[in-house]
Amino acid sequence: MLWLPEISGFRDRLRDAVRRPPEEIFGALVALSRHRLSALETLQLDRALQHNDAPERQPTAVRLALLGSSTVDHLIPGIRVAGLRHGLSIRSWLGSYGQYRQDLCGPSPALREFDPQYIVLSLTAREIIAPIALGSTAEEAEIALKRGVEDLQGLWARARETFGATVIQQTFLDTSAPLFGSFERRVPSSPARLVRRLNELVIEAATHVPVHIFDLALAAERTGLDRWFERKVWLQAKMQIAPHAVPEYGERLVRFVAAQRGLSKKCLVLDLDNTLWGGVVGDDGIQGIILGEGTARGEAHLALQRYAKDLTERGIVLAVCSKNDPDIAGRAVDEHPEMILRRRDFACFVANWQPKPDNLRAIAAKLNLGIDSLVFVDDNPVERAAVREALPMVAVPELPDDVAGYVECIAQAGYFETSAFTADDRERAQRYTDNLIREDDLDSAQDLDSFLTGLNMSAVYGPVQEVDIPRVSQLINKTNQFNPTTQRYSLEEVTAFCRDEANTVLQFRLVDRFGDNGLVSAMIMRPVGAQPGVLDIDTWVMSCRVFGRKLEFEAMNIAVEAARERGAGVLRAKYIPTPKNVVVRDLYERLGFVRIDSGGGETALWQLALESYHPRSTHITRTKQP
Amino acid sequence: MTTDSDILSAMSRTLGDLLGDDSIVLTPTTRRGDVDGWDSFTYISFIAAIEMEFGVKFGVADVESFEDVGAIVRRLQALRGK
Secondary structure: OOOOOOOOOHHHHHHHHHOOOHHHHHHHHHHHHOOOOOHHHHHHHHHHHHHOOOHHHOOOEEEEEEEEOOEOHHHHHHHHHHHHHOOOEEEEEEOOOOOHHHHHHOOOHHHHHHOOOEEEEEOOOHHHHOOOOOOOOHHHHHHHHHHHHHHHHHHHHHHHHHHOOEEEEEOOOOOOOOOOHHHHHHOOOOHHHHHHHHHHHHHHHHOOOOOEEEOHHHHHHHHOHHHOOOHHHHHHHOEOOOHHHHHHHHHHHHHHHHHHOOOOOOEEEEOOEOOOEEOOHHHHOHHHOEOOOOOHHHHHHHHHHHHHHHHHHOOOEEEEEEEOOHHHHHHHHHHOOOOOOOHHHEEEEEEEOOOHHHHHHHHHHHHOOOHHHEEEEOOOHHHHHHHHHHOOOOEOOOOOOOHHHHHHHHHHHOOOOOOOOOHHHHHHHHHHHHOOEEOOOOOOOOOHHHHHHHOOEEEEEEEOOHHHHHHHHHHHHHOOOEOOOOOOOOHHHHHHHHHOOOOEEEEEEEEEOOEEEEEEEEEEEEEOOOOOOEEEEEEEEEOHHHOOOOHHHHHHHHHHHHHHHOOOOEEEEEEOOOOOOHHHOOHHHHOOOEEOOOOOOOOEEEEEEHHHOOOOOOOEEEEEOO | OOOHHHHHHHHHHHHHHHHOOOOOOOOOOOOHHHOOOOOHHHHHHHHHHHHHHHOOOOOHHHHHHOOOHHHHHHHHHHHHHO
């Protein structure tokens, strides 16, 4: 379940969760359920849930009976924990081993008393296919299989009529060993052929009667049978679903149940830079982003766009939530020749510099969707964490580092599970397209401080050393957004600046709880010819990776100290507007500089008297490097 | 090198997690009947969890022949030594 974020220290966090005040325990358990848990952790979480049952705080309650022809007892914790994850409070009833027929037809008084809303039939294929001899003709095999399916249909009718329950029939796993190899499926009564045909017949039967098909066989075909079945535990305990598969079994079954309760996601919200395309359009330019045929990386981003486009055709609504200049982002989407998705494909297109949780709230409000029906896809772990923290009800897939895995990650997460595909679904995307909503007046009311505090950020700074020069030079030459002057310097020029003792050349790295973001900012301060005590900020660049973290404030605090140490009393700076550096238009004003030019020209000149500078408050601690 | 006592404490913790009982301490001579709730069903889950934790696979014959916890530890060490 790679789409869920990992968790460390599970035992301690579970212990902390159950020691909280009673009204907080349930929420803490829900939060734990949204992680990638092992089978053992799932069991522990389920036990804590059973001991801290708080029905009044729980969402939709669902009564589910699990009837099996193999041992299924061990699956219950996985089902209940998945319920926690999906907003369902699942009460379960377990049939006795192999007694599903008696339970349904008896009918079992205990099952009647339980009054199930869902009856899940988790059966093995062998009851139906074992009597069919290998030498049977195709016709004989077909007749035997159809008899088996008719028998199943009788059970479905019982479940509906006697218990008033919705029936969920699991498809049959093929656990047979090959007898013929490649010739297998040409033999009408080989086990592999029989199981496949049986599943086809069951799915066909479900089109005529109200029964839902939980297609575990398809999942196993995709993921490999080993992920589900282990012959040893089958022999030991007649478990068809292996213990290690308990979390995923529960997840897949319950997301299907949740879909029937209207709890599936409805809207896929996508980041732009390094998600829909490779690179940062604000820095690299529309022609510079990596997208399209020709490179594997470009094709991988294209594959994500194609997948999103396919989702719209089954009724999923798309939106964009990107930290970007709105004009550049919009033009990239509409003008880049390789884009599959255009602005008209998005029901809501938000590109700005506001915190993403605020933007997601606004998107949900504008589309008139519950915020819990959003899926937010972003390559940046910091943005993902910000959204998970502020909006835990939004699904945020833990994308792999490699863009090649993005589509699979989103697809396996099963956010858009359904048990129907209707004309309304097919037309939904068009309806939203007709009603395109553009980004405008998003309010920002988010408590950013608590998020920033939680990042445990530290600025590691010092003079630029020889080893840093290639990276500093790259930053100066690649950065278009946080770059007030857009002045470019060659490697040699940067080297010369650093070696000249009269200059102050600083580098800043940012470390947070997710790791080291690397060397993300550099500043070159140079003396101004004839004016002692005045330093000019010749160059200041910062990677957009760390925008919105207040690093620019902490960097200025550091720069002011460095300038004072040199005996300077005044800092000067320039802002030369370009189509890409709007983000720093007000930078110096926010830092307390005063504008000293006449105001008529394009270029703005700024000045700061160091004695009047008050250090900016940030959430970043410092570590000085020699 | 993982010592027998490392394995014993990992096993104690795992069984404790399975049974929801932090006080469980396994010794080489502990048998299933000595621990409340350690039934055949929990035994299967216990073996599966230990296999995952140590990256080994016991054979069905192993699992049926373990007389006590010490036998599991010995077999585990042998599998890890291979």
